[in-house]
Each structure stands twice: as C-alpha cells, then as structure tokens.
Amino acid sequence: MPGHIKKRTARCIAALCAIIATTLPLNTALAQSYPxxxxxxxxxxxxxxxADTLSRIIADRLSSSLGQQFIVENRPGASTMMAAExxxxxxxxxxxxxxxxxTTLSINPALVTGIKYDSIKDFAPITVVASTPFFLGTNINLxxxxxxxLVQMSRQKPGVLNYGSSGNGTSSHLAGELFNLMAGIRTxxxxxxxxxxxxxxxSSGVIQMVFGNDLLPFSRAGKxxxxxxxxxxxxxxxxxxxxVAEAGNLPGYEASVWYGLVxxxxxxxxxxxxxxxxxxxILAEPLVKDKIMNxxxxxxxxxxxxxFANLIKSDIEKWSDVVKRSKISGVVE
Numbered sequence: 001m002p003g004h005i006k007k008r009t010a011r012c013i014a015a016l017c018a019i020i021a022t023t024l025p026l027n028t029a030l031a032q033s034y035p036x037x038x039x040x041x042x043x044x045x046x047x048x049x050x051a052d053t054l055s056r057i058i059a060d061r062l063s064s065s066l067g068q069q070f071i072v073e074n075r076p077g078a079s080t081m082m083a084a085e086x087x088x089x090x091x092x093x094x095x096x097x098x099x100x101x102x103t104t105l106s107i108n109p110a111l112v113t114g115i116k117y118d119s120i121k122d123f124a125p126i127t128v129v130a131s132t133p134f135f136l137g138t139n140i141n142l143x144x145x146x147x148x149x150l151v152q153m154s155r156q157k158p159g160v161l162n163y164g165s166s167g168n169g170t171s172s173h174l175a176g177e178l179f180n181l182m183a184g185i186r187t188x189x190x191x192x193x194x195x196x197x198x199x200x201x202x203s204s205g206v207i208q209m210v211f212g213n214d215l216l217p218f219s220r221a222g223k224x225x226x227x228x229x230x231x232x233x234x235x236x237x238x239x240x241x242x243x244v245a246e247a248g249n250l251p252g253y254e255a256s257v258w259y260g261l262v263x264x265x266x267x268x269x270x271x272x273x274x275x276x277x278x279x280x281x282i283l284a285e286p287l288v289k290d291k292i293m294n295x296x297x298x299x300x301x302x303x304x305x306x307x308f309a310n311l312i313k314s315d316i317e318k319w320s321d322v323v324k325r326s327k328i329s330g331v332v333e
Contacts, residue, residue: 034066034094034271034274035068035094035095036068037068037095038069038070039062039068039070039071039094039095039097040090040095040096040097041055041058041059041062041072041097041098041099042072042073042075042083042087042096042098042099043055043072043073043075043076043083043099044076044082044083044098044101045074045076046074047074050132050295050296051099051101051259052074053295054099054129054130054259054296055072056072057288057291057292057295058070058099058261058282059071059072061282061285061288062275062278062282065278065282066274066278070097079108079169080100080101080103080104080108081104081108081112081116083098084098084104084117084123085116085117087123087263088117088122088264088265090264091264092264092265092266093267093271094263094272096263097126097261097262097263098123098261098262099259099260099261100123100259100260100262101257101258101259102171102256102258102315104119105123105260105262105315105316106312106315106316106319107169107171107174107315107319109316109320110316110319110320110322110323111169111319111323111328111329119316120309120312120316121265122264122265123262123263123264124262124263124264124265124266124267124272124305125260125262125272125306125308125309125312126260126262126272126275126276126305127261127275127276127279127280127302127303127304127305127308128258128301128302128303128307129259129279129292129301129302130258130292130296130298130299131231131257131259131298131299132213132256132257132259132296132298132299133213133229133230133231133235133254133256133298134171134172134175134211134212134213134229134230134255134256134257135212135215135216135219135228135229135230135241136209136210136227136228136229136244137202137209137210137212137215137224137225137226138202138208138210138224138227139203139205139208139209139224140222140225141205142205142208142209142225144225146247147227147228147244147247147248148247148248148249150227150248151183151248154183154186155184159186159187160188161188161208162187162188162189162190162208162209163176163187163188163189163190163208163209163211164190164191164192164198164201164202164207164209164210165189165191165192165198165210165211166191166192166195166198166212167191167192167193168189169323169328171255171257172211172213173189173191174255174319174322174323174328175211175230175255176189177189177322177326177328178253178255179211179244179248180326181322181325181326182250182253183250187209190207195212195214198210199218202215202218203218203224211230213257213296214297226241227244227247228242228243228244228246228247229241229242229243229244230243230244230253230254230256231243231298232245232256235297235298236299237293237297257298258301258311259296260308261275261279263275276305279302280302283300283302284302288300
C-alpha cells in the first residue's frame with residue numbers, strides 16, 4: 001500500500017476512534033439521566049379498557065423502576081389514529097410514548113386511505129408488551145364439534161354461515177376474513193358496534209360464530225362452544241384449547257391483537273434500549289404476568305426493538321393482503 005494511502009487510512013481510523021471515544025460517554029450519560037422529567041404514556045383507547053389497564057400497569061412499574069412519573073393520557077379517537085399522530089409529532093426525547101396496537105401500526109396502514117403517519121418511518125419500536133388472540137366460538141346449537149366440522153359445513157353451505165365482529169375493518173373482522181381465505185370458504189361478516197350485543201346474539205343463535213377475546217365466560221356458562229384459539233401456539237393459561245391452525249389444518253393461521261410501546265422516530269437508541277430493558281424486567285415479574293394475563297387473557301411478550309419492527313412490517317404486509325383479497329374498505333370505526 002502506498003505511503004500516502006497508509007497515512008490517510010491511519011488518520012481516518014484515528015478520527016473514527018476519537019468519535020467513538022467521545023460518543024460512548026455521552027450515550028452512557030444520556031442513558032443514566034433518562035428520564036429527567038415526567039413521561040407521557042399515551043393510550044389510544046378510553047379509560048377502563050384492556051389497553052388502558054395494560055398501560056397503567058406498565059406506567060406504574062416504570063415509575064418505580066426509573067424514578068420518574070410515567071403518566072397515562074387517554075387519547076381515543078379515529079381508530080387510534082389521533083393518539084398515533086400526536087406521538088409521531090412529539091419531541092424525540094423519550095418523554096412521550098405510545099401504547100400502540102396492531103390496529104394502530106399494521107391494520108390502519110392497510111385499510112385507511114390518507115393516513116397521516118407512517119408506521120415504519122415515524123416511530124421507534126421499543127417492545128411488544130403483550131399479545132392476546134381471539135377465541136373462535138360458535139353457538140352451542142350449531143352441529144359442529146371441531147373446526148374441521150365447521151369448515152366442512154361452510155363448504156357445503158357457502159354464504160349461509162355468518163360470524164360477528166366488533167366492527168368493519170377491526171382485527172376481529174380481519175381474523176374472520178383470514179380464516180375464510182385460508183380455509184377456502186365463504187361466511188358472511190356481521191359487524192357490531194357493541195361486543196355485548198354480539199355475544200348475546202351468538203348465545204341466542206342469531207349469529208353462528210364469533211372471533212372474540214371475551215368469550216370464555218360464555219363458554220364456562222355453557223352458552224358458547226370454543227373450537228380454537230387464533231394464536232400461533234396454544235396459550236399457556238389454556239393449554240387444552242387447540243390453535244385454529246392445528247385444529248383446522250390451516251398451517252400458518254394466526255391473528256392476534258398485540259400491544260406495544262413505541263416512541264417518536266429519532267429517539268436515541270440508548271433511551272430505546274433503556275426502556276426495553278426496564279420493560280422486559282417488569283414483564284418477568286410474576287405479579288405483573290398474572291395481572292396482564294388476567295386482564296387480556298393472553299401472554300406477555302417483551303421482545304427486542306428489531307423484532308417489534310419486523311412484526312410491524314410483516315403484519316402490514318399480511319393484513320394489506322387480506323384487505324385487498326377480501327375487498328374490505330372504509331375507515332375503522
């Protein structure tokens with residue numbers, strides 16, 4: 001190597017080492033000082049619901065572990081988009097966070113025209129906190145004992161059986177449409193504004209089936225038959241309930257509502273990693289696990305920022321395909 005190139009290379013290496021030597025202490029100091037004031041944790045849902053309860057569980061434990069108040073603010077509206085837009089425009093300093101859901105970051109981009117935020121570019125994923133699947137439940141008078149039976153009946157009577165959801169374009173609607181597509185059947189979608197009315201109609205036989213996460217009490221009361229759960233694996237709390245994928249011979253079928261914390265894009269990685277580490281430790285606490293499982297009926301997660309980013313992207317692609325093939329349109333209510 002010519003001498004002048006060696007000298008130039010040596011100068012570049014020295015400059016890079018100097019930058020690293022300067023940056024590392026700054027990053028360490030930033031991580032240690034964060035948070036230096038109260039943190040707003042924006043919940044896109046109204047007070048009292050599962051997402052709000054989950055936000056408050058996490059905020060309370062983060063306040064204790066990180067030494068600053070994490071204050072939950074409820075900003076419901078426009079299918080969680082109001083809250084997402086607020087956080088996307090917030091300063092990227094880790095003091096404004098969003099408890100996002102699959103609807104916020106993956107379904108809305110697939111469904112809503114003119115959405116005002118970019119799920120990939122406008123947010124820095126921290127971790128998925130928890131994931132809750134749906135239970136596929138049928139009216140007890142429907143003469144099916146398994147998902148295989150249900151699929152066979154649907155194929156024999158295309159367009160006759162129906163399923164209720166919590167609204168057009170919601171995650172429970174898309175779970176049903178994904179089931180139709182993968183099973184090669186045609187069932188009729190019946191949207192409801194109130195899940196209480198939907199569940200009453202299921203129990204009385206007005207509708208035949210539902211993808212819902214609140215069906216277990218009806219099953220215990222003998223009013224609904226649970227055929228499967230839409231998670232990728234059986235739930236640890238309900239190991240006797242098979243997955244839809246295994247019970248229906250539909251490999252790859254999975255439809256869950258996940259809840260994850262994100263910050264505005266540009267938030268320093270040291271802050272993201274500090275939050276990720278703190279939350280994963282919180283989620284490992286037995287009392288927190290029990291609270292979340294009792295609230296959601298699902299499982300805690302606690303994955304890495306990159307794993308969360310990959311999930312957001314893959315779910316956008318997945319639900320975009322379902323929306324297109326099922327010809328679903330309209331903003332989620």
